[in-house]
């Protein structure tokens with residue numbers, strides 16, 4: 384089979400995603416959230432005189448928003464909220480194939496199960512990355528508009544530093560989203576049921592991790608959801624960016640491997 | 654028609670937990686037939702089809718489809734049009750988009766999608782969402798999806814389920830036209846009537862075991878002779894004499910039902926020889942009557958035999 388054969392599952396899944404509900408919710412919702420977050424950041428920022436000291440939350444001061452990374456402050460704020468949305472999207476995609484029964488039909492066209500699943504996940508990742516890029520663009524436009532409204536100087540935003548900051552924000556957001564997405568895909572593949580998978584996913588990454596975060600100091604260093612949040616935020620006190628990315632990536636990798644082995648071995652019965 | 658069987662299995666077995674649902678099945682389907690896979694509910698038909706399609710891993714035994722081993726479905730599935738049970742599609746996508754997804758995945762030209770939709774008379778509703786289709790239209794889309802690759806071999810369960818009479822006639826024609834093009838079509842059903850008219854090859858299974866396999870015509874023309882003798886104590890002797898003439902005999906109450914071996918007919922000469930042999934042995938026949946049985950009865954009788962055989 385040629386290299387194009389490997390891309391068939393990706394192209395097929397992109398056709399599946401080409402629905403108003405899916406594209407609308409992703410390509411519309413993410414940019415909308417980024418615009419709202421940007422607007423709120425600018426409208427509620429204080430008119431302080433001094434730039435913030437290190438470690439303080441810079442988004443609260445208008446003078447901080449004038450710094451090179453101020454342009455994408457709104458985008459950065461949203462990206463840490465997107466994890467759950469992306470998790471649900473990937474989980475519904477993979478588990479839905481089982482519960483709908485479409486997987487067995489697709490497998491008669493591409494019997495190599497890992498190729499099929501890999502292609503599907505890659506297609507959803509591509510759409511997610513595109514939605515994040517749109518969200519970044521939308522928040523930049525919103526930032527310039529909001530800056531005009533509140534007289535925030537924007538000279539620093541057109542510098543190379545600003546470009547690097549925006550690129551960094553995008554990569555961290557895309558990395559965290561990919562981690563959440565792969566976790567969702569792994570849960571969906573293992574559980575094979577959308578409601579059960581959602582129950583597990585939402586319970587674990589919602590209340591459970593955050594409750595244990597208070598009780599156990601290791602939570603921030605080892606729990607995948609908290610590590611992804613740390614990646615999106617550029618690192619936390621408990622786990623820096625590089626460590627969060629490495630450990631989080633390893634946890635995601637193990638989950639993906641377990642799911643892949645399970646898919647390869649189990650009978651398709653639905 | 655090639656001589657190599659399109660589907661061949663050798664002691665194919667599937668057990669769930671301790672329960673064997675497909676039991677050492679030996680199948681052999683020639684090319685170019687519409688084959689009907691019949692058996693009561695839970696006989697293991699779907700499980701067997703799923704093993705042939707690489708969805709379910711056999712517990713033991715081997716099989717080949719189009720000459721390729723079951724463990725490498727990627728080698729033969731591109732040439733197999735397959736659909737199991739109720740069709741499964743993305744409800745939010747149109748019929749056309751659903752077929753496009755499958756065509757893209759299988760690497761077929763998109764132009765074939767339109768041809769397939771025409772073929773099942775769905776072209777005018779092709780752009781409506783699948784979830785808005787009637788049951789019959791859903792089945793038609795299933796057929797369209799299956800006939801897209803249209804080479805090799807095809808599998809389906811209950812093809813006419815939910816179709817109106819016109820749809821059922823269309824379906825039979827479609828199955829026939831698919832097989833005329835060379836491929837073998839395998840349909841599965843527990844409704845014998847449905848299979849009887851659409852299929853020219855039958856595979857009967859019961860409790861995961863093969864009961865009978867061969868041309869439908871053999872089963873249909875396999876009219877039988879009913880024998881009765883004056884004293885019931887002579888029945889075993891008469892059974893033995895008939896069996897010695899190559900007939901398959903089974904006692905039914907105080908009568909014997911005998912069928913000629915598949916391929917040979919129940920001619921007058923056969924009946925005359927039966928009568929003469931019995932008389933030579935001192936058995937007086939009180940009944941010697943041809944009876945052409947329906948497939949339904951044959952089916953029942955074969956299943957009864959198979960159950961009796963497993964109890965013996």
Ligand SMILES: Nc1ncnc2c1ncn2[C@@H]1O[C@H](COP(=O)(O)OP(=O)(O)OP(=O)(O)O)[C@@H](O)[C@H]1O
Pocket residue numbers: 652669674692693694695696697698699700701842843
């Ligand atoms: N995943 C499973 N776990 C346990 N038992 C199973 C499983 N799948 C099927 N079976 C059992 O295997 C037997 C055969 O099932 P199968 O679906 O192959 O029958 P069938 O001949 O297709 O029946 P029907 O005509 O009702 O569709 C049934 O007794 C069923 O309960």
